Amino acid sequence: MAAVELRDLLHYPFLPEAQKILASRGISVAGLSKTGSGKNYLDKAADRVVFAIDGKETYPSDTSGDNISDIVTYVLARVLVSCTKDKRTIERFVKAEAKRVFGYLKQEQNQTIKARVCSEFGISLEAERVTVLQYVEMAANIREEKWRLINREVEKGYVTVSSDELEILLSEKIRSYLGSTLPLAxxxxxxxEFAPWTDKLLAKTQERTLAEFGAIDESAYPPCIQALIQGAAAGVNLTHSGRFSLVSFLHVIGMNAEQIEGIFARSPDYNPDMTMYQVDHILTNEYTPPSCVTMLTHGVCVSKDATCEKVSHPLNYYREKKRYLERKRRLEENKAKKAAETAEAKAASGAEKKDEPSA
Ligand code: SF4
Incomplete structure (x- = not known):
């Protein structure tokens, strides 16, 4: 096996050798916030996660002279996102870290290290084919038609891929590999101990989500959510999945606990204490609403419409429909403005004609 140097571990901190470095330097996670250097590492780790939540750029390498900082902050960032128990924060972190690793890997000049990292993911970069199982796993989240297995050349259990395609598959693999290891227990x-850092991250994620979804638009709710709201208002006893899907959806698009409770308050047999307890429980424990597939499995995907065919998540439906409605509103406003201007111009020209002296 190739010898991995410290520089390599800064770029690829998920390699098992990185964990040994922390142990050899006597750095342990518990009690870290009690020392100045520990607090400094926690601040940097939180910054690393904030970079990921913002999704704008890749976290830069540490240039302070601390030669293990990038490994420590990676390990701590994983602990912090796990403490949030928030899927959105975890997903954003995984996405950013996968992008970072893939960026380094693409530029990697040391072929031995490149092969070593790829072998960690079970991939050989020289390969012109991958097994069907590997392919299905790596291409699962790519939505373009050409990636569907049915559109691929398959021979004796292998799928043929070009070197460019292999890179794309590798980036997907890195993402699923890093994601599969989170959250930590x-x-x-x-x-x-880490609550002050974790709370800041949760607030940042919420702020980012609000910025992403903008003002709440009830007319853009997907059919499943509309049905759940109608059910709640009619006093129907929603299933746990239905209640969870509704509360987490409304929370993610920007409603606070009081506003969500207000929806349940429309029910004839509204119980404020029970509702508050259930809503708080969902909001403090899980945040991301389920995907369409999960909603379907739990019987809460109902009355699908044309937009549903284009999305795989109720949040994507909401985003898509909101954009469409906003475009439509802008078009109608422009049309009304033009019609008013034309009417005004006509009225003005009529008035001018009236004022003209008769021959
Ligand atoms: S397809 Fe998705 S968005 Fe549409 S109703 Fe079903 S769960 Fe909701």
């Missing part, structure tokens, strides 16, 4: 004492 963090001891309660560490969770409590």
């Amino acid at each position: 963090v001891p309660g004492a560490v969770e409590r």
